[in-house]
Amino acid sequence: MNNNNYKYSHLVIGGTFDRLHKGHQAFICKAFTLAQTIVIGLVKNNFNKQKQLEEIIQSYTDRYLLLKQFLETSGYSKRYEIVPINDIYGTTLTDKRLEAILVTPETQFNAAVINKIRLKNKLPVLKIETIPLIKSDDNKIICSQRIRIGEINRNGKIYGRIFKNKLKLPDNLREELRKPIGKIINNSQQLTVNSEQLCGNKSLLIISVGDIVSQELEKQKIIPAIKIIDLRTQRQPICRDVINHISTMKKIINPPGFICPRAVQAVHKAISKYYQTKISQIVVIKGEEDLLALPAILLVPLGAIVIYGQKDIGAVVVEVTEEIKQKISNIINQFTMLK
Known part of the structure; x- marks a missing residue:
């Protein structure tokens, strides 16, 4: 535990954060309850080729600016770093400051892979923290893909x-x-x-x-x-x-x-x-x-x-x-x- 009474000093999260929605916000806010400093890996557009309607995913610049705006207006100024990433690893295999990683049930496997490689690199494994996914009105997961296909809005309200x-x-x-x-x-x-x-x-x-x-x-x-x-x-x-x-x-x-x-x-x-x-x-x-x-x-x-x-x-x-x-x-x- 660090001097500021957070569980960790540095924790990492990652994602595309396309059309920053209610689920993203809950995920990010949870991270800031766990650590003093959050390293946020923001996926670059060339890593989104396999996603549905990838052609309308917001540009890296737009996503960066919207993410930064949310962080600043939420009171997290000076407590975060945003780094561009091209894969699931980002800086997790080299950043010695990191103590933990926050994931969802969908990305737990990635965290396990990261830890396996960190061990090989003689780095301490990251403590894996998990947060459940936020659901929409129909009890399905809120995700950017559902927003892109026009099914829900960013708060999980179903248009139809x-x-x-x-x-x-x-x-x-x-x-x-x-x-x-x-x-x-x-x-x-x-x-x-x-x-x-x-x-x-x-x-x-x-x-x-x-x-x-x-x-x-x-x-x-x-x-x-x-x-x-x-x-x-x-x-x-x-x-x-x-x-x-x-x-x-x-x-x-x-x-x-x-x-x-x-x-x-x-x-x-x-x-x-x-x-x-x-x-x-x-x-x-x-x-x-x-x-x-x-x-x-x-x-x-x-x-x-x-x-x-x-x-x-x-x-x-x-x-x-x-x-x-x-x-x-x-x-x-x-x-x-x-x-």
Whole structure:
């Protein structure tokens, strides 16, 4: 025990700390209860190649700055060192000051490997301290991957949970939803420019909501991963050849002014199936698909694009971010929940 009544003088932790979340914060704060000084190994981006949606993992610089901001605002100034690491070892095999390592049940094995090598290097083994992982609303682990795929927010709140009940759009929200959520495209020239940008990113997930928007995208050689359509435009049937092409598909009931659980489930299933097969999916709605742009935004991964039609305006392109998801979540929480 050192002079400051901490269990250890120097303790090491490590991680990517992408989109610093509630679990990360609990892990870091636990470390500071155990030792006077914490050495934090921050994973560089070239070590993240095997992670799901690694292309949208925050840059090392962004993660470093957010981590430092959290440490400073939490009162840990002058009690930490942040070091870049390219593997599971970091400085643990050479730093003679280290007395302990804090891990989760998922990374206990790494700590054992580190100690084995330290013994070979004639360094004292590190005391292994373990902290349980923090869980989200569904009792599953909060992790950065679940945030990247759009499933939860940084506090472990599940975006899709609200759709368990049928939701009705209240009259006082109609004006709010007439305001475009993203960038407006109101002519074919703008669509062409945006199409070229979208085509340049082959890994981008694109969801189109609306028959005309879906058709216009395909004219620009962009095939959305998921199309949500109702075979009507402004509540009138669209051209016969389009109807004949997909008239045999199962239609999901979703009346105008509502968001129904089965419709949301169909969208979620289509997203999952696309990732499994890489084959474009179509969700055909009987009723009206307009409001399904909202659950689509909440269900897709960060970085995805949702394009929907807005009457008398054109198309609206929404790049899905954590901020956009929170905005949509706040709007949907104002819907009337029906049993």
